[in-house]
Amino acid sequence: MHGSIWFLGQATPGNIVVGTHVWVEDPVLAWIDGEVVQIKGNEIHVRTIKGKTVVANVSKVFPKDTEAPPGGVDDMTRLSYLHEPGVLQNLAARYELNEIYTYTGNILIAVNPFQRLPHLYDTHMMGQYKGAGFGELSPHVFAVADVAYRAMINEGRSNSILVSGESGAGKTETTKMLMRYLAYLGGRSGIEGRTVEQQVLESNPVLEAFGNAKTVRNNNSSRFGKFVEIQFDKSGRISGAAIRTYLLERSRVCQINTPERNYHCFYLLCAAPQEVKEKYKLGNPQSFRYLNQSDCYELDGVDDSLEYLATIRAMDIVGISEGEQGLEDALIRRVMVTPEEIITRTLDPASAIVSRDGFAKTLYCRLFDWLVEKINVSIGQDPNSKSLIGVLDIYGFESFKCNSFEQFCINFTNEKLQQHFNQVSFFCFNIAMEFLCQ
Numbered sequence: 001m002h003g004s005i006w007f008l009g010q011a012t013p014g015n016i017v018v019g020t021h022v023w024v025e026d027p028v029l030a031w032i033d034g035e036v037v038q039i040k041g042n043e044i045h046v047r048t049i050k051g052k053t054v055v056a057n058v059s060k061v062f063p064k065d066t067e068a069p070p071g072g073v074d075d076m077t078r079l080s081y082l083h084e085p086g087v088l089q090n091l092a093a094r095y096e097l098n099e100i101y102t103y104t105g106n107i108l109i110a111v112n113p114f115q116r117l118p119h120l121y122d123t124h125m126m127g128q129y130k131g132a133g134f135g136e137l138s139p140h141v142f143a144v145a146d147v148a149y150r151a152m153i154n155e156g157r158s159n160s161i162l163v164s165g166e167s168g169a170g171k172t173e174t175t176k177m178l179m180r181y182l183a184y185l186g187g188r189s190g191i192e193g194r195t196v197e198q199q200v201l202e203s204n205p206v207l208e209a210f211g212n213a214k215t216v217r218n219n220n221s222s223r224f225g226k227f228v229e230i231q232f233d234k235s236g237r238i239s240g241a242a243i244r245t246y247l248l249e250r251s252r253v254c255q256i257n258t259p260e261r262n263y264h265c266f267y268l269l270c271a272a273p274q275e276v277k278e279k280y281k282l283g284n285p286q287s288f289r290y291l292n293q294s295d296c297y298e299l300d301g302v303d304d305s306l307e308y309l310a311t312i313r314a315m316d317i318v319g320i321s322e323g324e325q326g327l328e329d330a331l332i333r334r335v336m337v338t339p340e341e342i343i344t345r346t347l348d349p350a351s352a353i354v355s356r357d358g359f360a361k362t363l364y365c366r367l368f369d370w371l372v373e374k375i376n377v378s379i380g381q382d383p384n385s386k387s388l389i390g391v392l393d394i395y396g397f398e399s400f401k402c403n404s405f406e407q408f409c410i411n412f413t414n415e416k417l418q419q420h421f422n423q424v425s426f427f428c429f430n431i432a433m434e435f436l437c438q
């Protein structure tokens with residue numbers, strides 16, 4: 001992987017004297033600037049711009065670059081101090097000017113604007129970035145896609161772009177923009193005049209119904225990692241695409257907390273037309289243990305019965321039909337295979353519950369993998385593609401009340417994922433706005 005983010009330039013006692021302009025932590029603003037008025041050993045007394053005097057340990061006080069341009073710099077490697085307050089100040093100054101993209105070397109930092117900015121992504125803009133040298137124009141997600149594409153053509157090898165950041169930071173949107181630009185460069189229309197990007201996006205409602213859920217931060221949070229492969233032929237034209245998914249959050253199937261929800265598909269099923277509900281003996285979401293652990297059932301502005309119909313339509317497009325299951329034995333009996341014989345043991349209720357939950361999680365993950373396979377058949381992969389550009393959209397680390405150990409450990413042990421990390425040459429890091437405003 002090329003590069004990562006380092007916070008350098010930590011203050012040392014040597015470069016802070018009375019009169020130095022510094023940053024200190026602030027419970028409301030995250031960081032506030034001020035001037036050092038007194039130093040007592042490791043204690044630094046700072047008069048902030050709000051007129052308050054605060055005392056902080058020297059290790060928590062960072063020098064401020066008083067000569068930094070007020071509008072910020074578009075590449076943060078040009079900052080005199082690459083420490084947390086310096087970086088945040090720079091991103092906030094640019095954000096004020098509606099500049100949501102900033103480089104740190106060859107890493108693109110994207111701040112979520114939480115509003116549509118169509119002028120940033122139109123065809124005119126794509127034309128501007130086509131073939132432009134990296135860093136020649138303002139930082140942009142198209143510039144990252146462009147450099148990845150050029151490197152693929154010139155060096156004749158595949159590339160990957162890693163899109164990371166916390167939940168709600170804008171990874172999925174960034175991934176869509178990367179795909180849109182690659183489809184623009186790769187030219188070829190897909191089946192029936194639909195571009196590959198359109199085909200991948202058309203499968204989104206299915207993936208979102210089964211892989212997205214309401215979380216504290218995002219009403220439509222992807223709870224899985226996604227690697228979208230855009231495949232190219234030897235002349236650099238798009239020849240196919242495929243979606244690989246990773247690390248679906250298994251624990252959510254059986255365990256949720258207010259104000260979060262389980263996967264959307266469960267609520268959609270409960271909002272299905274009456275005949276479907278009767279056929280599958282479905283009640284309201286409040287009657288299901290896996291849904292009623294949280295008291296959040298509805299999403300603002302979303303009608304689950306309409307979403308149900310939209311998902312069924314999207315499933316039709318990708319060629320998914322109905323199937324049936326019979327499950328009782330798998331739930332209440334455990335089969336043990338020994339060298340001598342096969343023993344079937346009936347479980348006590350507590351073990352049956354553990355078994356039920358484990359079974360539900362595995363069943364759900366397999367269902368999800370099966371859906372992804374179906375989607376790939378429908379999109380059309382090219383087994384003979386010369387090279388590909390992969391866009392890896394994967395959530396970063398978050399701090400929950402109850403962190404799922406399973407979820408985070410797996411980040412580092414998943415071999416399939418590691419394989420793609422090894423291919424990554426370009427990096428987009430997404431930041432949600434509230435991070436800047438904390």
Ligand SMILES: Nc1ncnc2c1ncn2[C@@H]1O[C@H](COP(=O)(O)OP(=O)(O)OP(=O)(O)O)[C@@H](O)[C@H]1O
Nearest residue numbers: 112114115116167168169170171172173218221222
């Ligand atoms: N570049 C952008 N332009 C406009 N709106 C954006 C942009 N990026 C993000 N958003 C807004 O922020 C919302 C959340 O973004 P997104 O779903 O991409 O986050 P995410 O990082 O993929 O979250 P999660 O990890 O929870 O799935 C989007 O629904 C959209 O409204």
